[in-house]
Amino acid sequence: MSARDDREETLRIGDVARLTGTTPRTIRYYEEIGLLPGAEGRAPGAHRTYREEDVERLQEVLRLKDLLGLPLEELTELMAAEEARAALRREWRSGVQDPVRQRQILEESVSYIDRQLALVRRRRDEIAKLEEDLAARKRRVRDRLRNLNGLNADIGSRS
Amino acid sequence: MSARDDREETLRIGDVARLTGTTPRTIRYYEEIGLLPGAEGRAPGAHRTYREEDVERLQEVLRLKDLLGLPLEELTELMAAEEARAALRREWRSGVQDPVRQRQILEESVSYIDRQLALVRRRRDEIAKLEEDLAARKRRVRDRLRNLNGLNADIGSRS
C-alpha cells in the first residue's frame, strides 16, 4: 500500500467542473467524442479521476474553443499536440527514455503547436483588421459630430 | 416613370447570398429574428430587394459573428449602431436635416461603435495572450529538442 501510481491529489469530475467553470456533463461529453482522453484503466461504473494536468488540458480546450470558435471535431485534431506531450511525460516517468522516440514525440508536438499558432495568428490579424475598421468608422462619425457642433455651437453641451 | 426610389442597382437575395458567401435561407432567418432590417414596404409574396449598403451590413454581421462568436441575439443588439447610421442616411437623403436629431443619431452611433470596440479589444487581448502562451510553449519544446540533439548529435539532420 505504498508503491502505486495514485500520486498527486486525485480530483473528481465535479471538482474539475468547478475549477474550469463547466459541468460534469460537458466533461463526459468531451471524453465521449475523444476530445479528452478518458483514462484507460477505469472499471465500468467507477468514478473518473483527474489530476492537475487534466485540468490544464481542459482549460486549454475551452480557451481554444472560445477564441477560435472551431467545431469540437476540429479541436480534437488540434489537441493531439497535448496527447503527444502527455505521452512523452508518461514515457518519461516510466523511465523509457529512448532518445529517438523522444525526438519524434517532441517534433510532433512542435508541429501541432505550429498548427495552433497558425490559426491563432490568422485570428489575431482578422481581429486587428476589425479593430482598425471600427476605429476608423468611429473617427468618421466623430468628425461629422465635430462638424455639426462647429456649424451651430449653441445647442447642447453635455452628451 | 422617373421619380421613384428604385435607384442604385437592386440586388436579389440570391445575389446577396453569393456576394457574402451565405445562403438565402440564412438571410431570411436573420431578417426573421430582427438581425437584418427587412424593408418596410414590401408586399407579401414579393421578392426582397437589396442594395450595396445591405450587402455591407450583412458582411459586418458575419464578421462580428465569426470573430466574436456571439449568439445572434446579442449581435442584434450590437448592430443597432448600423441601424442608427442607416436611419441617419435615410433622413439625410430625404432632406430632413434637423441638426439636433442628427447629433442624437451620431452620438448614438458612436456609443454603439464603442460597445463593439470594447468587445473586439477584449478578444484581441485574449488572443494575444494565447499566442504568447503558445509561443512560449513552443520555445520550451524546442529547447528540449536542442538538448536531445546536443547530447547525441548523431541522429537525424532534417526535421
Next chain:
DNA sequence: ACTGATTCTTACGTGAACGTAAGAATAGCT
C-alpha cells in the same frame, strides 16, 4: 457496515442556427 453525497450509465430533451422540401407566386425576358 451504514449513510449521505457524488458519480455512473442510459436515454430522451433542448436551443441555436440554419437545411430542405413543396407548391404557389413573382420577375425578367422575348
Next chain:
DNA sequence: AGCTATTCTTACGTTCACGTAAGAATCAGT
C-alpha cells in the same frame, strides 16, 4: 402573353453541444 429562373411562404428536419431525468452504483466518512 408565355416561359423559365428565381423567390416566397410554410413547415418540418437536422446538427451541434450540451441539459436533464432516473435508477443504480460508488466513494468518503463515521
